[in-house]
Amino acid sequence: MEKKVTRRKFIKRTIGSLFSAVIAGTGGYYYARDIEPxxxxxxxxxxxxxxxxxxxxxxxxxxxxxxxLGFHYDLNQLTTLIKKINSYSPDLIFFTGDLMDEPNKYEDIEQIPGILSELKASIGKFSIYGNHDHGGYGSDIYRTVMEKSGFDLLLNESRKVEKNSDTIYISGIDDAMLGKPDIQTAVANIPPESYNILLSHAPDLADTAKNFHVNLQLSGHSHGGQIQLPFFGALVTPPFGEKYYEGFYEIGEENPITVYVNRGIGTTRLPFRFLCRPELTIFTLQSES
Structure with a gap:
């Protein structure tokens, strides 16, 4: 059965088409394709x-x-990004999905682990599946790459992270579009008093996560829409990234969770970004104790 198109989606698609037509004939095309990405x-x-x-x-x-990787983002750019990340001397590094655009078609896959292995984190590196990591029969390909790169790939599970006598937990769930996310299983063994960071590629799963023991959810997937217009926001957002597509959100009334949606590094489908720059996010945890 054909999906019903809402008025808001129809307006967004219409404006998006008009926007594409405008930038195609102006300097905006060059900026959106070659500068902002x-x-x-x-x-x-x-x-x-x-x-x-x-x-x-x-x-x-x-x-x-x-x-x-593979869709207008290459290994030289990834190498530069790794150097930038290392310059912050992170304790923890999180990759929240969609490493390669089409894993089974990426020709330089053997070079990726050598580059990602250069990432240094004093406590650990964690990753989760995105929809593109599953797509194109990529599930095993992605797992192999991340494990060779020194990442702990979380699939509906959690890890206890210790520092001196204190602990926090890192949990991660499968992708919502092509995987089988299970938040309940992921957080099942986490003590209720412990601080828990949930990695979920799909931001909109926060509406489910708020019912479980989650303090902070970090997501990607939406790319912030890639193309935004002033006073209107993102023109096109993907399934499971339509409600929460960029930045911070507080969700839930009792013990609300904080959600942060990263705009991502690369692009997909269209090689454009407009008023929606690629993003690297640095968080500093602070105790109120």
Missing amino acids: KFLQINEHTIKHAAIPPNFHNLTIVQFSDTH
């Missing part, structure tokens, strides 16, 4: 919470997402 923005944020233990005070986390 390479104009990396570094966003630094502080996360304060009473459940963050004292020994994790000022801990540094770097999140990067959606590189989409």
Whole structure:
């Protein structure tokens, strides 16, 4: 059965078509294709919470997402990104999905682990599946690459992270579009008093995560829409990234969770970004104890 197109989606698609027609005949086309997709923005944020233990005070986390290698993003750019990430001397590094645009068609796949292995984190590196990591029979390909690269790939499971006598938990779920996410299983063994960071490629799963023991959810997937217009926002957002598509959100009334949606590094479908720069995010945890 054909899906019903809402009025808002129809308007967005119409404006998107008009926007594409405009930039095709102006300097905006050059900017959106050749300038902004390479104009990396570094966003630094502080996360304060009473459940963050004292020994994790000022801990540094770097999140990067959606590189989409092979679709207008190459290994030289990835190498530069790795150097930038390392310059922050992170304690934890999170990759929130979509490493390659089409895993089974990427010709330089054997070179990726050598590059990602250069990422240094004093405590650990964690990753999850995105929809493109599953697509094109890529599930096993992606797992092999991430494990060779020194990442702990979380699939509906959690890890206890210790620093001196204190602990926090990192949980990760499968992709919503092509996988089988299970938040309940992922957080099942986490003590209720512990601080838990959930990695979910799909931002909109936060509406489910709010019902479980999650303090902070980090996501990608949406690319911020890739193309935004003033006063209108993102023109096109993907399934499971339509409601929460960029930046911070507080979700839930009782013990609300904080959600952060990273705009990603690369592009997909269209090689454009407009008013939606690629993003690298640096978080600093602060204890309120």
